[in-house]
Amino acid sequence: MTTINKAILAIIEAKPEHAADLEALLNSAVALANQEAKTITWYAFKLGDTRFGIFDTFADDEGRQAHLNGDIAKALLGKADEWLTQAPDIMMADTLAVKLA
Template identity: 45%
Template sequence: MSVKLGLLVRLEAKPGKEDALAAFLESGRALADAEEQTVTWYAFRTGRREFGIFDTFESEEGRAAHLGGEIAKALGDIAPDLLAREPEIRTTDIIAAK
C-alpha cells in the first residue's frame, strides 16, 4: 500500500450542536468502510466546537471518488443544521507514513 494523497477537513459546530456533530462523525465510519479506495479515515476533535476529518488515498481517482461519495453528500445534508460555517477542505500530499 502506498498512500500518496490525503484530505484534511476542518469543521466548526454551531453552539449546542457539538454532540450531534460528534455523533454524525462517528456514524461516518460505516460510510468510509464502504469506500474501497479510501485507505484510512479519521474523525477527530480539536476543541470544544472544532472537529476534523483526515483521510488518505493511493490515487487521485480515490480521492475524487471520496469527494463525490456518500460521506460528502451526508456532510452537505447536515451542514446547515450543525455547522457554524462551511467546511474547510484541503488536499494534502503525503510525504511520509508509517
C-alpha cells in the first residue's frame, strides 16, 4: 500500500445561481481524478446548499503539486469568477494517521 503523507482540503462557496453548476463539475471531476496517477484518494462533498469541499491525498509533495497544476484545478479556477463567491480556501496538510479499509 502507498503511504499517504500529504493532503489538500479545499472549501468552495458557490454563488446560489451556480451551485448546481459547481455540483455537476465536482461530480464529473472524479473521472479526471482517476487519471491522476499520483492522487491516491479524491473526495468531493457538499456541506450545504452552496458550500462544497474537496479532499485529496498524496504520497508526497510532487503528487500534490501535480494535482494543483492539473485539470480539476484548471476547470474549477476557470469558472471561479463566474461561479464562486470568493477564491476557494485551499489548505495543505500533512497526514498524521490514515485508515483506508
